[in-house]
Amino acid sequence: MSIDGMSIDAAPHDPPPPVRVLLAEDQVLVRDSLKVLIDTTPGLATVGEAGTGAEAVLLARRLRPDVVLMDVRMPDMDGIEATRHICADPAGSGVRVLILTTFDLDEYVYASLRAGASGFLLKSATATELLAAIHVVASGEALLAPTVTRRLIAEFLQGPDLAPAVRDLNDITQREREVLALIGRGMSNSEIAAHLHLTIGTVKTHIGRLLAKLHARDRAQLVIAAYEGGLITDGRR
Missing domain, CATH: 3.40.50.2300 (Response regulator)
Structure with missing residues (x-):
């Protein structure tokens, strides 16, 4: 200038x-x-x-x-x-x-x-x-x-010493449960959006609410919550 x-x-x-x-x-x-x-x-x-x-x-x-x-x-x-x-x-x-x-x-x-x-x-x-x-x-x-x-x-999860603790998911909505289950399966935000026919922004909103409700610090702990909540019980579901 x-x-x-x-x-x-x-x-x-x-x-x-x-x-x-x-x-x-x-x-x-x-x-x-x-x-x-x-x-x-x-x-x-x-x-x-x-x-x-x-x-x-x-x-x-x-x-x-x-x-x-x-x-x-x-x-x-x-x-x-x-x-x-x-x-x-x-x-x-x-x-x-x-x-x-x-x-x-x-x-x-x-x-x-x-x-x-x-x-x-x-x-x-x-x-x-x-x-x-x-x-x-x-x-x-x-x-x-x-x-x-x-x-x-x-x-x-097949090992008895690593059996997941029980996680209470009563406070999350049905849609949030669906998103959490897909996170537990290792899906990315774009994959979740395509699978549930949502926008990326909506998926991010659901993830933000899950982090707050489940007191999770990041996505890794949401994976754990999915297993501990019984949404994922083996490598096929």
Whole structure:
């Protein structure tokens, strides 16, 4: 723009602050590799490293990262218990946990989501998928790949130690029950809208009401509510 013949450049926009990531991984080589990957990616930055679950809880409370990238199997305290402590801390309501797991070995995904994790990622994921997952979780969404969600939760619900608790769904409407059931099956908003012949905006409204009524912090906990409420009982329904 110009004023009285003088050219004035518009003030540059400051870039958004990077997503702050806490690494919780007991294998040093893996942790170092993750740190290099994250710190060399624009928009992301590691703020701390933990080698045990207990250390992850302490650092999460002190550093208040946006995302904790949490391994499941760690000494002192496993990733599930660490996630439960982090997500139960009222002062850390903005801290999101992304679980790293190996499907064929770790039978903890359902328990992790119940503990408050915002999602999980298989360790076979690519670097691109990992970086995208961190951004998704940091934005407040849940990372639940539909096919993996159905496969994992259906598998874990067969175990007696992972039987779901009973969730009271009396306060939600019939349409909200339908939306919740489809969330439990791993459907995206667009898939739910097409299935129920609704607009995306209407689906988002129903999800917002479900989050409030069921006291769920994100979509991951709505998946748990669908199973605990008996809307989904196996991988076929």
